[in-house]
Amino acid sequence: MDSLTHPDLSQIRSWLGEVPDPEVPAVSVMDLGIVREVQWEEGELVVAITPTYSGCPATSVIAIEIEAALRAKGIERVRIERRLSPPWTTDWITPEGRQKLEAYGIAPPAEIAGGPSPFERFLRKPPAIACPRCKSVNTHRVSEFGSTPCKAQYQCRDCLEPFDYFKCI
Amino acid sequence: MSDQEALFEYLLRLGDNALVLGHRLSEWCGHAPALEEDLALSNVALDLIGQTQLWLNLAGEVEGKGRDADKLAYLRDARDFRNILLVEQPNGDFAVTMARQFFFDAWHYLLLRELAGSKDGRIAEIAAKSLKEVTYHLERSRDWVLRLGDGTEESHRRMQAAIDDLWMYTGELFEADEIDRAMLREGLGPDPAALHEPWLGLVKATFEEATLSLPQPGWAQRGGKRGIHSEHLGYILADLQFLQRAYPNATW
Structure with a gap:
């Protein structure tokens, strides 16, 4: 029972x-x-x-x-x-979750969270984000913010697909 | 003033900064120059309103009089708001909105980084959470200062004018009063003056890259932290609080 x-x-x-x-x-x-x-x-x-x-x-x-x-x-x-602490980071997305995101058309986070501070970030090249459709890394960021707080907007220069990127926090 | 009262005041400042700027940004919703900007401004507003809930709920808890974030946001008058004057300044054109945002984001980022190490675990966890969001805000507003400053003749002129107009509201960010000193003494918050050097360093480097000139030091407008506001705050509150004032306790 x-x-x-x-x-x-x-x-x-x-x-x-x-x-x-x-x-x-x-x-x-x-x-x-x-x-x-x-x-x-x-x-x-x-x-x-x-x-x-x-x-x-x-x-x-x-x-x-x-x-x-x-x-x-x-x-x-x-x-x-x-629960607020420790704060959620994209590192907590499971490997299975990352695969599901990509299959759904959302590029999973490309970096480890808690990386460079903004002051350091300004000086380096942003990481290449692979297009979830054709896998090309010839993509560019359209906007830091997308359809929800957790995503940014990107577009693929090869297949022209506009797509969401699950940004890293 | 007891330690508890000082902490309540300090938390109101943190919450009110996020609330008033979040409201200002929400005014762009549906009016931004491009769809991506509309989404971005609303997203930043949403982050700030989320942070407001965390700070003001904690403020209510510390005060211990049964007020939560909603009561504090909707049922105080202008004189009881503790936000800095910078965040209540009107949106103006897009350059004004982004210059205001850049000044605020750079300071907010540095402040939250210190608060994440606060001795009060409740403050530290809200700051650590907010810091992740503000990192993106800063990256974006800095990008716009660069793009408009080093853009066309017209965009440069407008960004320079925005910076010159808003500069007098940045002094207040770094001035310590008895509440800041109480927080510093208790290990709860940083010395505001200590944030000035890294802030100015980032602003200078950004302006240089953006071909913008740093305004001359001059008169700093102050008062928001003590509840002495510009005429703009009343209009914001009229809009923000109308529903709760007209229909008390309305929910949906």
Whole structure:
């Protein structure tokens, strides 16, 4: 009976692996590394999530969707905790998540987060971003900001595809 | 003033800077010179409003009178706002908006970098989160100062005029008062004056590359940190607070 009302954590993680990100539905909240911790606390399931960007409107939708998904699996007591520290970085996107992003047409982050400061960045050449469609690195940035806070707009000079780049933070 | 009161004031400054500039940038939504710029300005506004929520919620918690970020944003009058004068200045043309942004971003970046090492873990985590976003803001606003400064004769003229007009509002960023000193003493925040040298270094290097001239030192306009504002803030609040004032406690 207990395993029915308190499914084990790996089962819960796999259920959460089916909850899509509302802005980028090709990847799940697990793929993005938004779920920081899952644990049972005196019969209550506590899920700690972290925002990608502090103003990202998707964060509250994600909390609602996680709760709904877990309730649909029969878990009645769910508490969503918002955790700020350590701050989310693109390094938390799983290798599987990166592949899914690329297959969906979004170039995954090309750098390790926490790299050069802006003062250093100004002096160097930005990294080459590969076109998710034709894989050419002959691409250019159209804008530092794209359709959501986490993305920038790029265009491929070879196949002319405009595409989103999941920028590195 | 107790330490707790000083911390509350300090957090209001951080939150109000982000709120007022975020609101100013949101005024561009649907009016920017190109679609990419419209998206970019709105994205920066969104980041700043997100940071506002974090700072003002913490301010409310520290104050302990049951006010949250919404109550602090929507139900205070101009005299109770603690933002620096720079961020409430009107958008003007695109050069004015980007010059204001560059001055602010460079300072904001340096400030957050120090605050990420604050002894108060709550301040440190908000600063560390915000710093990642502000890094992008700075990269972009600096790019625009370069592009307009070293662009056409007209864009150069407008960027130089924007810099000359806004320069007098930058002094306030580096002046310490009793609240800043209390934060410094407690290891919660940096000495504002210590940010001036790296800020000026970046501004000078950028202006040089952009073929712009650094304005002569002159009178610095101040007062925002103490609640003495220019006439512009009232108009911002009229717009920002209208709904909550007209329909108290309205939600959607």
